Amino acid sequence: MNKYLFFFIFLVSFFKTQSQENRSFLYATVKDKIGPVINAHILNKNTKQGTFTNENGEFRILAKNNDSLQISFVGYETSIFNIEIKYFGIQKTIFELLKTNYELDEVNIKHNNLLGYLSADSKNIKTEKKINAKTLKLPYAGSRIMTPAERRLRTASGGFGIHPLLNWISGRTKRLKKLKMIEDLELKINQIKNTYHLQIIKELDINETDIYRFIYYCESDKNFTKAYNSSDINMIRFLKNKAESFKKLNPENYN
Structure with missing residues (x-):
């Protein structure tokens, strides 16, 4: 059993190494129209490996020509960028994210004495007494989903x-x-x-x-x-x- 397990681990390591062959670290920065985007999620869709931007919006990730990078962040449109050879050059690579426009649903305002503070x-x-599984004391009520x-x-x-x-x-x-x-x-x-x-x-x-x-x-x-x-x-x-x-x-x- 140990011999087969060792052989399986060797195969996994071998294929994982092969998948990274010919890939180099891509250094780049994620920004919006104002400045760097911190903690943006970067995913190489070809290798399924990801990382995050630092406090300066910078990141590095293994990639090669024609790989696809998916960059996402709450409040921004998720974007996919096709990697080109020029991104590995001396010139600084910058990926720009666009803000997502949020439309609020129409609501009916009832009269109240709230001040907004x-x-x-x-x-x-x-508050009114709520009627739910917990107040009715049903089995497993209150358990977090x-x-x-x-x-x-x-x-x-x-x-x-x-x-x-x-x-x-x-x-x-x-x-x-x-x-x-x-x-x-x-x-x-x-x-x-x-x-x-x-x-x-x-x-x-x-x-x-x-x-x-x-x-x-x-x-x-x-x-x-x-x-x-x-x-x-x-x-x-x-x-x-x-x-x-x-x-x-x-x-x-x-x-």
């Missing part, structure tokens, strides 16, 4: 036998962990956007078109997780402090 409105909001990325990762790495080992050797488990990290980040970003949208625009005076860039800028701060897991008041204070530095970095939009 979280610190004051949170005291005046009246796994996301698609969590289900795929659990299937690939859970249990016993040869399959978890094969997924680890082939790199599939590692790729699924990265996808889960991306999914977790997108969930946080959208939650911040949905919860504090009004405060970010009215109180912090951030442009509507800059909301996602601003939130991702906040997420890159080492204190973001602490503020995210804290109270609403602490989160608003954190966003307020970051808004001041964000505006200084973008003086052309915030005079």
Whole structure:
């Protein structure tokens, strides 16, 4: 059994090495019309290997002529670029992402006494008793439903036998962990956007078109997780402090 397992591992390593043959590191930068895009996801669709941009929007990835790079980021259109020989030259390669236009659904506004400020409105909001599986005390009520990325990762790495080992050797488990990290980040970003949208625009005076860039800028701060897991008041204070530095970095939009 050990002899066959060793032979299988050798074959996997051999084919993985062959797939990277004739590929070199491509160094490039991802930007939008304003500046670098941080934490953008880069995927070589030919090798299925990916990476992320750093704080300067820079990245490196193994590629060769005619490979296809997929670059994605929340709030931007996912773009696919065909790799050319010139991208490996001395001249700096820049890939530009375009903003996604979001259209809000029409809503009916009911009369209320809310002011639009979280610190004051949170005291005046009246909630109705919800009727759901948890309040009805049904079996397994309240259990958190796994996301698609969590289900795929659990299937690939859970249990016993040869399959978890094969997924680890082939790199599939590692790729699924990265996808889960991306999914977790997108969930946080959208939650911040949905919860504090009004405060970010009215109180912090951030442009509507800059909301996602601003939130991702906040997420890159080492204190973001602490503020995210804290109270609403602490989160608003954190966003307020970051808004001041964000505006200084973008003086052309915030005079």
